[in-house]
Amino acid sequence: MKYVLGIVWGTYLVLFLGCSGGKYLELTKEVESSYLENDYTKTLERSEQIIGDVESRGKMASGEVYFFAGASAFELEEYDKSLNYLEKARGQDYYGEEMYYYLARNYRQIDNLSKEIGSLESYLGKYPQGKYIGEMRTRLFQTCLESENFELADELWAGMDSLSRDNVANLEVYLNINRIQEKNELCNTLGKRVLDKDANNESGLMWFGETYFWSAENSYLSQMKAYKQNRTHKQYAILLETFKQVNSDFRKSRDYFLKLHSLYPKPDYASYLANIYTRLEDEEKAAYYKKRAE
Structure with a gap:
């Protein structure tokens, strides 16, 4: 279930700007409820109504509204728009578990490895018991091959549960990391495990x-x-x-x-x-x- 992110604070901002309080309250409720229902098209439409109204007055909407717009745009595969809104949310000092989650995924889409790693590390540091911790830790582990951060790779591998360490994608990444380091005996073990799970795996073969x-x-x-x-x-x-x-x-x-x-x-x-x-x-x-x- 999605987190309730408390967008009610945005109400005060728009009231301050002179927008109709009733209209804004109705829209913000629709934004939150549609997001919780995974109706991303409606969430984005309603969020952009609010954003358009506020920005037309030369102001910024609340961070929560930008977040909802950014997360929904990502789910709709509108990645440029998503990143734009998420970075505006961050500019409004809005942070949260799902914020780091969507930022990391966005940076991966645009192949910005350093910013992706930064978002992944922030998530792991701030939300060690978070709902996306497994996915985020796995992705950070995978980036260790691209960034050649082998020390972190060993640390993350040691901290993985048995199911994650038995995942063929993770095994393949660790095989390639140790191949670069010429740890041949370990690679023989990892290579065999990879091919036992996927006889056609390119790295193992x-x-x-x-x-x-x-x-x-x-x-x-x-x-x-x-x-x-x-x-x-x-x-x-x-x-x-x-x-x-x-x-x-x-x-x-x-x-x-x-x-x-x-x-x-x-x-x-x-x-x-x-x-x-x-x-x-x-x-x-x-x-x-x-x-x-x-």
Whole structure:
């Protein structure tokens, strides 16, 4: 249920400005009741009647009225209008739980990450038991990947309940955060959990595809270099034995990238496949994927 936000204070403002008290009181009651009933079209219409009347007199409406207009405009996907009204509400020193909630969502719509994070952090700080706390904490966690705030990500992850930590979207974010930090063992665990829940997850598939590829590629290059520097029967035997694991890892990587390229046909995935088939000495397929990578 929506919070009753006390817009009655706006009545005194408009009375002071000379607007009809009865007309204003009727409109404000309609604004509040329609908002509580999720009738956002009516809420916005009535709010804008009040705002238009007050602003035509060179004054500002109450923060509550601007908030109702902004929240309703957001629900109607009129994001520019919504943000304009919400910022006017803030300019009137209006703050509240839903105010931060809608501000954060608006800033996300316009891709203003710093202001979105500010609104999310304000909400978490002021309303730790708020009705939107789960959603806001999750979104703040997701922004940690974009802002590369890995310390905060670890803190938020540790504070998540088991259900949130089992959510595939959150697992994927944490996988990518730890991939950047090269925490490989943790990424193996997270990647497996991601794919257990979503076998087609791009981040999970890419993690294992790249892991097996670079394991094979680095071993291949290392042993080839060692053999070139020491062309003995013993070193050649080591090379052949190493190639068994190298080829096994390349095949595992191939399977992940074949699936990735099928689901998400990106040039990067084709490039990996071209390199893999080159190492596996399949020239026809290597040429095919090299062309797909262009």
